[in-house]
Structure formats: C-alpha cells, structure tokens
Amino acid sequence: MKSKNQSIALRKSTELQHARHDEKIAYHEKRRQVFRELLKEYPANSRKAYESDINAYERFCDDNGLIPYHLEVASMANVVRHYIDDILPPPDKSDVVNSRYKRSTLQRRFTSLKMALDAMEIPNPFDDPLIAGMVRQRMKKLSKKGADQAPDIGRAFIEKARQLPYSDLVELRDVCLFNLGLDTLCRVSELASLRFQDVDWERRVILVRESKTNKHGEEDLRALSKTTVSLLQNLREQYPVPHYIFQPINKSGRVTSRYVYQDYQGSGFKVKLQRQAHVNSVTSSLKRTADRLGLNGNFSGHSLRVSMAVLMRRLGIPDHKIKKAGNWKSTAMIDLYTRSLGVEESGVRDVFDLID
Numbered sequence: 126m127k128s129k130n131q132s133i134a135l136r137k138s139t140e141l142q143h144a145r146h147d148e149k150i151a152y153h154e155k156r157r158q159v160f161r162e163l164l165k166e167y168p169a170n171s172r173k174a175y176e177s178d179i180n181a182y183e184r185f186c187d188d189n190g191l192i193p194y195h196l197e198v199a200s201m202a203n204v205v206r207h208y209i210d211d212i213l214p215p216p217d218k219s220d221v222v223n224s225r226y227k228r229s230t231l232q233r234r235f236t237s238l239k240m241a242l243d244a245m246e247i248p249n250p251f252d253d254p255l256i257a258g259m260v261r262q263r264m265k266k267l268s269k270k271g272a273d274q275a276p277d278i279g280r281a282f283i284e285k286a287r288q289l290p291y292s293d294l295v296e297l298r299d300v301c302l303f304n305l306g307l308d309t310l311c312r313v314s315e316l317a318s319l320r321f322q323d324v325d326w327e328r329r330v331i332l333v334r335e336s337k338t339n340k341h342g343e344e345d346l347r348a349l350s351k352t353t354v355s356l357l358q359n360l361r362e363q364y365p366v367p368h369y370i371f372q373p374i375n376k377s378g379r380v381t382s383r384y385v386y387q388d389y390q391g392s393g394f395k396v397k398l399q400r401q402a403h404v405n406s407v408t409s410s411l412k413r414t415a416d417r418l419g420l421n422g423n424f425s426g427h428s429l430r431v432s433m434a435v436l437m438r439r440l441g442i443p444d445h446k447i448k449k450a451g452n453w454k455s456t457a458m459i460d461l462y463t464r465s466l467g468v469e470e471s472g473v474r475d476v477f478d479l480i481d
C-alpha cells in the first residue's frame with residue numbers, strides 16, 4: 126500500500142507531466158502560427174498547396190494515433206518514418222515502384238514538411254543522412270509515368286446509380302455521395318468539405334466552398350437533381366448532427382464524427398466544431414457504391430467528374446455550360462477527359478458505316 130508521501134509525489138509527477146504536455150502543445154501551436162505567417166509571403170496557389178500538404182500530414186498522424194511534432198530528435202524521426210512508409214511504399218524487387226501519388230506531389234509534400242519543421246524550430250529528420258537517403262532511393266524507383274486517366278463509367282451506370290437501393294445508413298450515405306459527385310462534378314476533396322447548410326433546397330443548388338480552381342473565394346454553385354436532393358433530405362434526417370454531408374459511420378451503424386475546438390474569430394473563446402472526414406474515407410465510400418453497381422474495379426475517385434463531362438459532350442451540351450458545371454477555367458481539361466470521343470466522332474467512322 127502506498128504511503129501518503131508516495132501518493133503526493135505521484136500526483137505531483139502526473140501534474141508536472143500534464144503541464145509539460147500542455148506547454149509543448151502551446152509551443153507547437155505558436156510555431157505553427159509562425160509557419161502560417163511565413164506562407165503569406167508565397168503566391169496564393171503555392172500557399173494553398175503547402176497548407177494542404179501540412180494538413181494531410183497532421184491528419185495522417187491523428188488517424189494513426191501519432192503526435193505530429195516532437196522536440197526530441199528520435200521521436201520526430203520515428204513519426205516521419207511512418208509518414209514516409211505511408212505515402213511512399215518501400216521498393217520491392219522490381220525495377221519500378223508505383224505510388225498512389227505523382228512524383229511531383231511527393232516531392233512537394235516532403236518540401237512542405239521540411240519548411241514547417243524549420244519554421245517551428247523543430248529538429249528536422251530530413252537532415253539525417255539515413256532518412257534523406259531512404260527517401261532518395263525510393264524516389265529513384267518511382268514510375269515516371271503520369272497518372273492514368275480516370276475511367277468513364279458510362280451513361281448506363283450513371284442511370285443505374287440513380288435507382289440504386291439502400292438498406293442501412295452506410296448505404297444511404299454512400300449512394301447519396303455518389304449521386305452528389307455526379308451532380309456537382311466535385312473532386313473527392315471537395316465532396317469531403319460539402320455541408321448541409323450550403324444546400325439551397327428550393328433552388329436545388331449547393332455552394333462549393335473549397336475548390337481547386339477557386340482561389341479567390343468566388344461563389345461556386347452547383348446544380349442538384351431531384352434524386353440527389355431527396356437522398357440528401359433522407360440523410361439529413363438520419364444524422365444526429367447534420368453538418369458535413371459525409372460523416373464516418375462504424376460497423377454498428379453509429380455516426381462517429383470527431384470534433385475539434387477552435388478559437389472563434391480570434392476572440393479567445395473555443396468553439397466545438399465537427400471535423401471534416403479524411404479524403405481516403407470518401408474515396409472508399411465511392412468505391413463501395415461502384416462495386417455495388419458492378420463496375421468491378423473500373424473506377425477511381427475522379428471517375429464521376431470525368432464521366433459527367435463525357436456524357437455532356439455526348440449529349441451535345443455546349444462547352445461553356447460544361448465549364449460552368451465543373452468550374453473549369455478553360456476547355457483544356459474537358460478536351461482531355463473526352464479525347465476518346467474524338468476517335469468515335471471522326472470522319473473515318475462514317476466511311477466504315479458505308480463500306481462495312
């Protein structure tokens with residue numbers, strides 16, 4: 126049985142550890158603010174890319190129970206090794222290794238993390254020759270081939286998605302998100318950020334607040350079909366807190382959204398906010414629905430955007446309306462997505478029809 130003095134000593138030790146932990150969090154938040162100030166010197170596009178990279182790193186740490194920043198060299202190096210293993214798979218015996226990220230994306234991610242650690246005055250593991258060498262060797266084996274074009278799922282599957290039934294909350298959410306992606310032509314990251322309060326139910330439109338091509342906060346409204354509006358209304362009724370449209374749901378069917386406390390407009394008061402789900406969870410949701418439709422793996426997170434662009438071109442919808450639907454600044458990406466139509470619509474097809 127512990128003596129009174131031992132209990133007091135243990136309590137004081139625990140309190141000291143908590144105080145040190147709180148002090149570390151406050152220190153890192155202060156240094157994080159220094160990094161944000163540093164980014165203000167960069168162009169808007171670069172600043173958004175660097176912030177996105179650091180947010181992705183911090184989400185990875187949170188999802189895996191890791192503390193993102195450490196003053197101890199060994200602890201910081203351990204976290205960085207886990208992160209490298211996640212975004213840059215170790216080379217196998219083959220000459221070329223494929224990654225889910227483009228080479229340029231990986232290089233920028235590492236650069237962003239180095240910049241953040243230097244700005245926060247935290248030991249930079251990339252200065253370690255072993256870690257730097259590990260990254261260098263793995264990058265050498267990466268395939269130089271660019272990302273493949275996302276598959277077009279075709280009109281038949283688009284129409285099938287409109288009629289897809291659901292039997293539980295997970296299927297309702299997944300079907301709703303799939304159709305929402307078709308309606309809005311949103312990228313996966315944009316789908317993750319969509320919220321119920323941004324839906325205008327009468328006009329059947331939704332405001333996309335975060336967009337890759339919307340750098341200046343311009344109003345970006347996307348149209349919604351009656352099918353999708355109905356699905357959204359059903360989903361809203363099922364959520365305990367209808368904030369983000371996509372919310373994580375566990376195996377027992379319970380919504381498991383996480384919450385964070387943030388300073389309210391610099392007032393010093395902390396407000397509880399629902400945290401946005403990770404893009405990987407959104408991609409998994411879309412792929413589950415694609416499997417239910419029978420696409421058999423012929424699908425990626427970008428397929429909804431590509432498929433609707435192709436379908437609109439097939440239906441003869443003018444390019445300026447297609448640009449508006451996907452918030453494209455030019456027709457360059459539309460031409461890229463629909464390049465297969467060029468062969469189907471070429472003059473040689475007319476010759477085949479005459480001589481075959």
